[in-house]
Amino acid sequence: MAQLPAHYRMFKSKYPRLWQAHNELSALCQETGPLNQKARELVKLGLSIGARMEGAVHSHTRRALDAGVSAAEIRHAVLLGLTTVGFPSTMAALTWVEDVLKKDRVRRIKRK
Numbered sequence: 876m877a878q879l880p881a882h883y884r885m886f887k888s889k890y891p892r893l894w895q896a897h898n899e900l901s902a903l904c905q906e907t908g909p910l911n912q913k914a915r916e917l918v919k920l921g922l923s924i925g926a927r928m929e930g931a932v933h934s935h936t937r938r939a940l941d942a943g944v945s946a947a948e949i950r951h952a953v954l955l956g957l958t959t960v961g962f963p964s965t966m967a968a969l970t971w972v973e974d975v976l977k978k979d980r981v982r983r984i985k986r987k
Contacts, residue, residue: 880930912942912943913939913942913943913944915942916935916938916939916942916944917939917944917948917949917952919931919935919938920932920935920936920939920949920952920953921952921955921956923935924952924953924956924960924964924965924968925956925959925960925964927960927964927967927968929967929971932968932971932972933971933974933975936949936971936972936975936976937975937979940975940976940979946976946979949972949976950969950972953965953968953969953972956968
């Protein structure tokens with residue numbers, strides 16, 4: 876898993892109790908229902924796209940890949956938003972997803 880961005884590391888360092896509480900709530904949300912990890916990450920990706928949160932789209936694309944979601948499945952999830960969030964939002968989300976997928980391809984090539 877990738878290292879947290881600098882502003883998250885700063886928040887974690889400056890507000891450790893808030894960070895811990897957030898992580899505990901996140902874990903509870905993850906385990907509360909029947910969705911598996913792949914499905915949860917695709918849902919979180921869709922929510923991030925709908926909210927037009929670039930950083931969250933990056934994060935949940937990485938998390939989806941870590942959960943075993945394929946690049947094609949991620950792209951399909953983005954395209955499903957076309958008729959809900961509109962063409963401009965979908966195009967923006969595709970560029971954010973491709974940022975991560977490109978880095979993932981480079982990382983995989985370097986590992987070989």
